[in-house]
Amino acid sequence: xxxxxxxxxxxxxxxxxxxxxxxxxxxxxxxxxxxxxxxxxxxxxxxxxxxxxxxxxxxxxxxxxxxxxxxxxxxxxxxxxxxxxxxxxxxxxxxxxxxxxxxxxxxxxxxxxxxxxxxxxxxxxxxxxxxxxxxxxxxxxxxxxxxxxxxxxxxxxxxxxxxxxxxxxxxxxxxxxxxxxxxxxxxxxxxxxxxxxxxxxxxxxxxxxxxxxxxxxxxxxxxxx
Numbered sequence: 001x002x003x004x005x006x007x008x009x010x011x012x013x014x015x016x017x018x019x020x021x022x023x024x025x026x027x028x029x030x031x032x033x034x035x036x037x038x039x040x041x042x043x044x045x046x047x048x049x050x051x052x053x054x055x056x057x058x059x060x061x062x063x064x065x066x067x068x069x070x071x072x073x074x075x076x077x078x079x080x081x082x083x084x085x086x087x088x089x090x091x092x093x094x095x096x097x098x099x100x101x102x103x104x105x106x107x108x109x110x111x112x113x114x115x116x117x118x119x120x121x122x123x124x125x126x127x128x129x130x131x132x133x134x135x136x137x138x139x140x141x142x143x144x145x146x147x148x149x150x151x152x153x154x155x156x157x158x159x160x161x162x163x164x165x166x167x168x169x170x171x172x173x174x175x176x177x178x179x180x181x182x183x184x185x186x187x188x189x190x191x192x193x194x195x196x197x198x199x200x201x202x203x204x205x206x207x208x209x210x211x212x213x214x215x216x217x218x219x220x221x222x223x224x225x
Contacts, residue, residue: 047103
């Protein structure tokens with residue numbers, strides 16, 4: 001092969017090698033300088049912080065644990081990329097988005113759990129509050145009876161030809177059931193039968209400013225032969 005031809009071939013090969021070297025160098029530079037998704041990573045960390053601030057550790061422990069695990073996976077991926085020549089942050093971005101979603105869920109679960117707990121606490125407080133029974137009248141209307149039980153006329157009273165009206169003062173609880181009953185006008189031999197019947201009655205709850213309250217009503221039970 002002529003010398004000139006060999007020289008041209010050698011120069012061409014050198015040019016090809018040089019071009020490949022430059023191309024590889026550019027690829028390394030581009031990959032090595034790939035930027036981490038800082039905005040997504042920061043958003044994920046902020047979501048986890050909000051979950052902690054919302055008290056997820058106390059009221060939404062499982063959701064917080066899932067968010068923390070997602071955050072740990074994100075941190076591990078970031079450290080893994082730091083030690084690589086060829087950096088790729090596609091997986092990092094995916095993990096950051098997943099961690100943010102987990103953190104947002106933990107925060108939302110914490111808020112929802114607190115609302116439920118607060119509502120339950122208010123109901124318990126109302127239930128435990130000792131409100132003095134209110135006598136019906138004025139703004140407090142007589143509750144409607146929804147369960148009526150007729151008194152049993154005692155056989156001994158019938159035999160003795162005893163009849164009359166027994167007046168009872170009954171306390172109706174916030175749930176509409178008779179909490180207490182006392183005779184205020186007595187007919188011997190008939191009082192207990194009247195009490196036994198009244199104590200089984202039920203009423204619609206009486207509301208005062210939207211809150212169920214106990215009330216006192218006066219009822220009369222007539223016994224006729």
